[in-house]
Amino acid sequence: MNVLLSNIQRFSLQDGPGIRTTVFLKGCWLKCPWCSNPENIKTCLEEYVWGNEIKVFGFEMSIDELEKEILKDKKYYGDKGGVTYSGGEALLQIKSLEPMLKSLKEKRINQCIETSLYAPKENLEMACKYIDEYIVDAKILIEKSAKDIIGGELSIYLDNIKYLANHNNSIVLRVPLVNPYTVSEQNLFEIRKLVEEYQIAKIEIFRVHNLGEKKYSVLGRTQDVGLIIGEKAIEEIREYLGKEKVRVICI
Amino acid sequence: MKELVKKSRLFQYVRYVRYINIRYGRTHLKGKWVFLIMSLFKVRVYSKDDRFVKLLDEAYLDDNLLYQNKFFYYSIDPFKTTQKINGIIGNMSIDYGKVTDSSLNSLKENCNDKQIEIIDAIRKYANRIAAFLERKGSGDFDMAVQSYYNICDCKAANFQDAIQRILFINQIIWQCGHRLVGLGRLDKVLYPYYRNDLDSGALSEAKVRDMLREFLLTLHYDYWFKGDALSGDTGQIIILGGLNKEKEYEYNELTEIFIDLVKDLNKPDPKILLRVSSKMPRKLMVKALNCVKTGIGSPLFANDDVIIPALVQYGYKKEDACNYVTSACWEPMISGKSSEQNNCQKINYAMPLAEIIKNSYSYKISSYDELKEIYYMNLKEYIHGQVKRIYTRKYQEAPVLSVFTERINKEDISENTAIYNDYGVTTVGLSNVVNSFLVLKKLVWDTNEYTFDAIIKACITDYTGNDLLREKIKSMCNLFWGTDNEEVISLTNEILEKANLFIDQCQNRFSLKIKIGLSSPDYIAEGKKTGATPDGRKKGEPLGVHISSEGGRAYTEIINFASAVNTGGRNINGNVVDLMVSPGFIENNFDKFVDFMMISMEVGYFEMQMNVVSSKVLIDAKRHPEKFPNLIVRVWGFSAYFNELPEEYKDILIERALDNERAA
């Protein structure tokens, strides 16, 4: 079985507990204007021109090979660390990964998924059998804006998070701070509501940077990271969402 | 101020004299003239048989530190030195425990006449300093005066006395022309004195810190004079912590104080090496990382879990192996028992490859195996030549170092009388050869994309008009050296095995053994002599050295590679993993980085050092040196002020920092 990847990042320290290997799976339903990995959105290989050369975003890999790659850093994982599936939207290819997820679970490798939750429910149900930790994006929680700005059907998200909260309690909510899309008063209100409803204990907020600019330009697109958000505003957001729960991260 | 300028100009002359002396000796024509002229400036170079005695008799006593220091006296007379007749033994540490724990007279028992003469000269010199200090009448130095008077007759009386003696003998070693002399395991040596004084209430912890701070600053004082090939390359290394015979990790309060002080002083020298082990407490690693993350380049980490077994397997006695220190940078040797010259020759792996390329018309190479075979033939010849040269080296007598070195008889260590006398060779260019081979294998024989001749031709023409090929090769190399790919590891070990074998072949006729290591200061100089190589390296560009983080390789992957590379056999002469780290990276991920360091020791690297710096700062500092007078970087095995480096060294560091950040 093959999967389509865009990158494997070893010694990854920001995607879940401990030392991890992050696997970036290609393909995503959304089109967040601030997305820092635009090359991960399409579900196919993408050619682009670099200098005089034609290069390709993405590569295929068999899950056996992928497992081998993940196990290379097994010693560093310890009890907490392990592998994180990210993307793109990692849930979209999760079915192809199933034999590997199973095998890694047997090997007691901690498995984490970083997901937008915009994916078929059955994929999530399958993932729940193997995945230990969830990092779930909270982007735009207002139905119309979600559709207009990131191109997502909010009900899918809400449905999935409800299922997840009922089946797994290790959820970290991750909020990209994009001014005004995600930090509008109404959106923050909705996020807080979600946090309370599902008693989410950990939230990570982060500034979106424009390091993806180069990738955007070779793909012929533009990135919108929103207006600058000052330290003070970030502090206020922390306060609002529940200071003790919120950690500011840099990714 | 004027005085100072005048003095510093004179110091430049002195440096020059020393350089000429080391390079040519006085009998060389160039040397003759320089010495004649310099004698007008009161520079004296002693050459007669009694030169060391004379030198100590006449060395001028400096009073600069007298006004600056509270506890210790130290003085080197840079205008007087001994003539170089043969190689001067250096690049080693003595066991300062012998200086603190015994009287000089008691050492006479194991000494020949010449060494006894030197001990007497040291006594005279010490008395002269004591009288000088008394004359200066500064009450602060009463303790120092006592130290100087007593050094021949008693062991050190207390902590302060112990440090003053270490400084005194250190000063004499420099004065006698020995370079790159390490300080050894000072946390261990000083601990009994520290404990005693603290328990008796004679000293407080704060005062200990004060003294050690002054000790470090005093050693740093003659920084300009002590630098060897480059400013900063002083060899003043302090070894901290380590496993004992019972395989327990030993360290003490002084270990921590030394680390704290080096961090706070923010000076490139003296530098520290921390012997680490998976058995060490996490909190000590935390302390060490807090020091490293400031960017000071120190401590270097030496992994006892790997190094001690390797030393034992090579032939050191177990209890000696546990007591290893390093020569100026990273080459292990035994404290107080070694006179090993660990940096006495170099092997440039890329040289025989460059020769094949130059003479490619005379070879018919039609397969990967043939290529390797011819390379090994050339490598063999090259190594035999380099090794032969080691055995023609002669060293001049070194009575001062002999007194403090354990020997098999009373004779001088230049006669190979120390318990361990082996030679060490440093190597460069292994990464270039491994990458070149794999590039050729893939492009020529696996995929038939290029002919062998086409790539050789590209090398001969220094890749002119072949930018695309070169770029392609360079990105291919990101998947080779330093990765944990099995093919890369096995090729690396195969070449190392051959090198070991070729050295074996020279050894039959000689008794002294030869060790080799993957780390070397010669990557720039040797690079200049070496033609373009198939790994995309142009003619004259620096060669690979250490096991470095390149192409944004994950640190875990580099450690896996380093741990899989054979560091047994002869391969024990220093193997450093050299990481480039963005500032803030350690800070922002501190706990996880500590985890990584703790686990890495188990995985099994040999040694590790880190440069924590950003390209932005380096580029700015190159343009505006005045803005960064205190910017410190790690160069090959030492820390130095960035501003004092030659431009090409600055450029390499900038390039590496950029490479590291691009990948992040």
Ligand code: SF4
């Ligand atoms: S969900 Fe993630 S990958 Fe998909 S568009 Fe948004 S930011 Fe990009």
